[in-house]
Amino acid sequence: MLAVGVSGVMAQAHIKAVYTETSRNLHATDTVKSKEMTLVSGLNRSFYFNEMSQYCDSMDSTPEGKKKLQEVQLAAWMTTSPDGSISIDMRRGNAPRKTVYTYVEKDFANGNVTVYDKWGGEQGVYSEPLHEQEWTITGDSVKTVLGYDCVLAECDYHGRHWRAWFSPEIPVQDGPWKLGGLPGLILSADGGNSFTFEIKGLENYDGSIGSVYNKDSYQKVDRKKALENEEYYANNMESVLRAQGVTLKMPANATPPKFEAHLHSIEPDYK
Structure with a gap:
């Protein structure tokens, strides 16, 4: 629960939310991997990142x-x-x-979202319009998340069908990763095939909203092309590294992992 009431959230303008983000494990597709991500959101912008x-x-x-x-x-x-x-x-x-290489900066004032990440072994960055998700709110579906009453909203976005639970009690039109645009903070979201976001902590935050360091080390990329490169890199890692002069020792009977868009990419619409 927030340390103060909703009025305090509005006055303070900043919140800090910690999410557990899960996805399917490439090397063992019947298991999931998880990482802890932080969202700091204010009136004009927000920043989604891994603290380490x-x-x-x-x-x-x-x-x-x-x-x-x-x-x-x-x-x-x-x-x-x-x-x-x-x-x-x-x-x-x-x-x-x-x-973890993912950073997401949302600029509410100018209506865009910028994603910094690593695809195919190379750091890249792209921007796109903010909150492109077209949500349908299902008002009769409710559940409690972290002590807050949440309402269900659904949308199709970049190749996945998302079910998100947001809380009107927290008047912040934001959420984990690129998700947002609902009349309340998204506390939980499920995109299928083990892609989930689940809030684990929420508090008022009076510090500054951070940003990505060393931005000049990121090359501008096309989103879909970057995702294609990530799939190629994952499925041809040994040959790619060999071309770079790196020898990867694999057990003789090892089966290389198979990257499949619908299982391993959070945005499989590049296929």
Whole structure:
């Protein structure tokens, strides 16, 4: 629950919501993977991000921070064998590490949404009109999420049918990822095939709304082309990396994962 009532939300203008985002695991399609994402939303803009990734990018944005982060990571990951050889295992220790590349910036004032992510091994960015979802509100379908009474809305968006539960008690026309535009904050959403967003925390927020670091490192991309590249990269990773001079050791009997748009892409409309 919010620390104060609805009137406090309106006066403060900013909220901070934490969501669990799930999707189907490429390497084990009968399982799902999850990540924690944060939405900070204000009157004019909002920012959707992973807090660990934002921290790592903030450190990488200055020479001093980059050096300090590398020192912490190497101290946790690097081991030296008796023969003097050095190995690095990023699964060791508890060092900060960026594993989520998705950032979404919504500009309510200018009516656009900008997505920063990594597709096909390359960082990219694209913008499109804000809230293109055309929702149908089902007023007689209600459920409680995080203690709030929520109403069901449905839409077809970029190849998925979304069922979203929003709360009119929280007058913020926003939600996780690119979803939004309803008369209340989206607390839960299901796009089928294990693509879900579920709120786990919500509070008033009086800090500034952040932004993406190192924006000049992102190349402008076409959304559908970027999604095509991601599928090709996933299905041909060994040959792509070999062309880049990287050797990927796979067990002799290993079956390479098969990326399928309807199962593994949150926006399968590129097919």
